[in-house]
Amino acid sequence: MNTFFNRDGYIICNTQLSPAKCDKLAAEVERIHETCVVLQLEFPEMKRLGDWSVENPHQASSVISEWVMSKYCIDTCSALLGGNVKLYWAGTAHKPSLTGKIFPWHQDSGYGEGPLEFVTCWMALDQVDEENGCIWVIPGSHLGQVAPHELKKSDDSTYGGAFLTDQPSNLETAIPVRLRPGEMVFFSSKLIHESRSNLSSRKRRGIISSYAIDSWFSN
Numbered sequence: 430m431n432t433f434f435n436r437d438g439y440i441i442c443n444t445q446l447s448p449a450k451c452d453k454l455a456a457e458v459e460r461i462h463e464t465c466v467v468l469q470l471e472f473p474e475m476k477r478l479g480d481w482s483v484e485n486p487h488q489a490s491s492v493i494s495e496w497v498m499s500k501y502c503i504d505t506c507s508a509l510l511g512g513n514v515k516l517y518w519a520g521t522a523h524k525p526s527l528t529g530k531i532f533p534w535h536q537d538s539g540y541g542e543g544p545l546e547f548v549t550c551w552m553a554l555d556q557v558d559e560e561n562g563c564i565w566v567i568p569g570s571h572l573g574q575v576a577p578h579e580l581k582k583s584d585d586s587t588y589g590g591a592f593l594t595d596q597p598s599n600l601e602t603a604i605p606v607r608l609r610p611g612e613m614v615f616f617s618s619k620l621i622h623e624s625r626s627n628l629s630s631r632k633r634r635g636i637i638s639s640y641a642i643d644s645w646f647s648n
Contacts, residue, residue: 434509438571439606439616444501444551446611455554457490458521458634463464481529481588482520486636493519496552497638505615506548506640514640517547522635524562529591529627530583533592536570537618537639539578540591547618553608554634562627564614567597570621586626597621 434440446454461468465477468489476484487494488619496502497519506514523529537549557563585590597603606614616622618639627633 431509432613434617437568438620439518439566439568439607440509441608441612441613441614442505444590444613445571445609445637450611451554451610453492454496454636455634457492458486458523458554459633461486461489461493461521462523464568478520479583479588480525480603481523482637483523484518484520486521487489487516487519491579493636494589495633496636502550502640506550509548509615510546511644512639512642512644515643515646515647516597516638517641518639519541520637522551522633524633526561526627526630526632529562529633531587531626532590532624533581533587534590534597534621534623535573535578535590536621538575539593544618544645545575547639548615548633549637549639550613550615550620551606551608551611552613552636552638555610555632557606557633558607558634559607559625560629561631562624563601563633564622564624566606566616567599567603567621569602570590570597570599571617571619573619575619576621593621 430597461483469475472488474485487497578591
């Protein structure tokens with residue numbers, strides 16, 4: 430596992446959650462997106478990011494909390510980072526059908542507000558492929574430095590966020606990360622990746638959770 434991760438910057442795990450567990454998590458994602466404004470009164474650290482994500486959903490959902498704090502996620506990220514880890518960030522990934530926008534090329538470390546390096550778990554709750562906006566990665570791009578990023582506002586085709594100032598030079602090596610419901614990909618925060626538009630009739634829902642070495646939290 431570590432050999433592939435260290436070389437390519439990501440790994441798709443064979444572990445797959447049961448359909449029943451996926452359905453429960455998907456229902457929680459829908460509930461949180463529909464009631465976020467009300468939930469924020471009780472959980473002020475929750476933050477809605479347009480129609481595509483809600484930060485800190487685990488604060489309002491024991492089902493999501495159980496997953497992002499699971500022994501499986503913690504142990505996998507500990508093995509990949511080579512030390513004990515804690516949850517650093519969590520959010521929903523809710524790219525709606527027909528109107529889901531592009532989330533352009535970036536590195537999660539490019540936001541520059543947290544640890545320099547961490548590992549993210551992206552767990553699919555639907556079939557995720559090129560048609561409904563799967564993640565694309567550039568294998569091995571995590572071996573370079575954190576590239577310059579700039580904040581960009583949302584427009585008709587893209588979501589807002591911190592994205593690479595310049596297009597990657599090796600775009601021809603980018604590959605899609607296809608996942609079945611309950612499958613997950615773990616990737617380095619320095620890996621260059623994006624997700625494309627969802628113009629299909631299918632939803633593209635997932636849960637994102639990021640983990641950092643626990644010594645960072647005491648700094």
